[in-house]
Structure formats: C-alpha cells, structure tokens
C-alpha cells in the first residue's frame with residue numbers, strides 16, 4: 488500500500504467530504520520552503536492561503552526552526568497549573584505591550600475554537616459573579632465564523648458548517664451584520680458611517696439585560712468570503728458595549744499579527760476589546776496555540792480565596808506549551824526587528840493592483856476587495872445584479888482543482904477566490920499566482936458551456 492492509500496485507509500480529513508478524495512487524492516507534502524510546498528512526487532505548489540491563514544514567514548523558516556530547536560533541548564512542555572515556563576512569561580509580557588489597552592492578562596489554550604469557548608465561559612462567569620445572572624446570552628452577526636466546537640459553532644452563522652448541529656446549540660442572538668458589497672443603504676465602505684449598525688443597536692437596546700458578550704471578527708469576516716467592513720461599525724459597537732456593560736470579544740484569530748496591515752485589526756478602529764482571542768499567526772503556522780487576553784477588570788472578579796465557583800477552573804493539557812511560546816516569542820522578535828507591517832501593506836497593494844489589472848474587467852468578477860495582505864475576488868453570475876451562481880456548481884472546489892493542477896493552492900470560499908499569502912511572497916510569485924487564478928477562472932467559465940472539457944486531476 489502506498490502512502491496515499493494508507494492515508495485514505497486511516498485518516499478522516501477536516502472540512503472534507505471524503506468521497507471527493509476518490510477523484511482528488513490527498514496530496515502528501517514532504518517538505519516546504521518559503522511560499523512553496525513540495526509533495527512526495529516532487530510537485531511544487533505555491534501556498535496562496537498560508538496553509539489556512541497561519542503561516543507568516545515561510546515554511547521551514549530557518550530562524551523559527553532554530554527557536555524550536557533551542558527550546559526543545561531545554562523543556563518541551565510542562566503542566567501549566569502551578570508551573571510556568573520562561574518563553575510563556577516573556578511572551579506574555581511582550582504581548583501585553585503590543586496589544587490594545589486594557590488587555591493585561593493572558594489565558595493560554597491550544598486552538599482558535601478553544602479560545603472562543605474560553606472567552607464565552609469567561610464572560611458568562613464574570614457576569615454571574617457580579618450577580619448579573621440574566622446576562623447569559625451572546626450576540627454574533629450574520630455570516631460570522633468563530634470555530635467548530637459547540638459554543639464556537641453557536642456563534643458562527645455559516646450553514647454549511649453549523650446547520651445540522653442547530654439542535655445542540657446555544658441560543659445566540661443573531662444580528663444582521665455589515666454587507667458592504669451588497670449594502671442595503673447603498674453606501675460606500677470607505678466613506679460610510681456604518682448605517683447598518685442600526686440592527687445591532689436595536690438588539691442591544693432591547694436585550695442588553697440578557698447579553699453577556701458580543702463576539703465579532705474585527706474588520707473582516709474571513710470564512711464568510713473575506714468580507715471587509717468599515718471600522719466605524721466597531722467604534723459604535725464599543726460605545727454600546729460600554730454603555731450596557733456588555734463584554735466585547737474580538738476574535739482576532741484570523742486577522743491578528745498583521746494580516747489586515749495593522750498588528751491587530753481592532754487598531755483600524757482604535758478600540759480595545761474586553762476579551763481578545765488570538766491564534767494562527769501567533770505561532771506563524773508552526774504549532775497549535777491560542778491565547779485569550781482579557782482585562783484586569785474581568786480577571787479581578789475571579790480573584791479571591793479558593794472557592795470552586797469563583798475560580799476559573801478551565802484548562803487544556805497543552806496550555807502554555809513551551810515550544811509554542813518559544814515560536815510566538817520569535818514571531819514577535821521578527822515583527823520588532825523587521826518592517827513587516829510596511830511590507831504587508833506594500834505587497835497587499837501590489838497584489839490588489841495586479842488583480843484589478845488582470846481581472847477587474849472579467850465578466851464574472853463582481854468585486855475585488857483588499858485589506859492589508861488579504862485580497863479577495865467575488866465571482867458573480869451577473870455583475871449588474873450581483874446575482875450568485877447556483878451553489879450546486881461548487882465553483883470554489885472546481886477552481887481549486889484547476890489551480891492545483893497548475894501548481895497554486897487557492898482554496899476559494901464558495902464563490903470567493905481569495906489570496907492570503909505568506910508575508911515572504913515575492914512580486915514574481917504574486918504574478919504567477921494571479922496568472923494561474925485568471926487561467927483557472929477562464930477554464931471554469933468555459934467548462935460551463937462545454938461538457939466535454941475535463942480538468943479533473945488524474
């Protein structure tokens with residue numbers, strides 16, 4: 488049995504219909520370097536999506552490899568209750584310095600969904616301790632994505648991931664969020680005053696006594712199709728959360744660490760959340776780690792003589808993992824020593840101009856949007872009406888397969904092709920990426936009128 492056969496015999500891959508692997512076999516990656524991944528057959532792939540948005544400085548980055556090696560020879564992991572470790576302490580001190588004000592305490596977990604779960608429990612428990620026992624509901628906006636565990640999934644609003652589990656979910660208050668491409672107020676994202684906030688305002692004013700926290704992906708709803716919105720929405724949200732004693736949870740898991748051109752996306756709006764979840768770029772795509780940052784105001788409510796209702800008895804075996812912390816520390820040092828944010832903004836802009844030149848006039852391209860390193864193209868059936876293609880077409884998956892044949896890993900979100908590349912990508916590599924994208928869209932468009940055309944991977 489070869490490796491691919493063994494993979495299919497034993498492994499259940501995430502976010503997949505396993506039957507699809509009958510035609511598109513798993514690609515077994517043997518090594519990586521910079522923006523490229525190499526499979527066991529020697530094929531080379533340009534990773535346009537930073538391996539699920541987490542790699543920052545290149546696969547097998549020498550500097551980060553060394554940090555792990557140095558750490559592994561000292562201590563790999565130690566229980567984090569009653570014990571600590573040096574990289575975790577140094578990392579915490581540095582993160583408090585560079586994150587928005589009022590985030591002064593760190594709770595370590597091991598993945599993004601766990602961070603969201605932790606944030607929800609922390610917020611609920613905080614209000615309970617203060618005797619605000621009615622505050623036990625959470626608010627999240629339409630098209631949100633916050634992870635896959637039951638609490639996090641309850642905050643998410645993308646049916647493909649959550650619909651079937653609805654009977655198990657928390658009673659989330661779902662509010663219409665911003666939708667700038669199809670703005671019902673006919674406003675421009677860059678100049679609007681977030682008129683769409685009216686729905687949120689109404690819900691908060693009606694239900695604030697029941698609301699523990701509002702969770703939001705600041706500036707950009709990633710899994711929804713890289714939907715970018717105005718910072719004024721976040722400013723208004725902060726004001727109302729302050730007014731009604733509601734915790735604002737910023738889910739910076741996908742957007743933190745420079746993705747939007749600022750270190751943290753909340754900075755676009757100049758706001759500080761009460762709780763912030765970070766992951767992905769935190770360890771530059773190396774190790775599973777996430778952190779929930781919060782204020783002393785929240786932390787202090789849990790502080791006192793031992794009492795199981797007062798203490799936050801949440802834990803994960805791998806909390807504060809020393810290897811993860813040593814990588815994160817190195818990531819922060821790289822940000823400190825090199826002009827990373829400048830580079831991100833320059834490269835994101837270069838890519839945006841290139842996309843506009845190459846695909847701006849394409850009959851299927853409805854919108855090309857950009858923030859920091861992230862660029863996205865929304866494909867539509869009709870540019871005027873912004874009508875979508877039928878979801879049966881699985882347009883994203885088909886374009887993914889075509890681009891893969893051409894050596895680029897695009898992994899569109901439905902009808903949205905996006906680029907969320909590694910920060911080390913060069914202009915030549917971006918040109919190659921866009922060329923393959925354009926060819927792939929054209930092949931897919933042609934295939935719609937030509938049944939004989941087959942681009943299935945052999």
Ligand SMILES: Cc1ncc(COP(=O)(O)O)c(C=O)c1O
Pocket residue numbers: 598599600601603632633634635704709710738739740741766
């Ligand atoms: C905004 C956001 N929140 C939470 C998560 C969940 O993180 P994880 O996949 O590590 O559980 C993701 C993952 O993509 C995300 O994009």
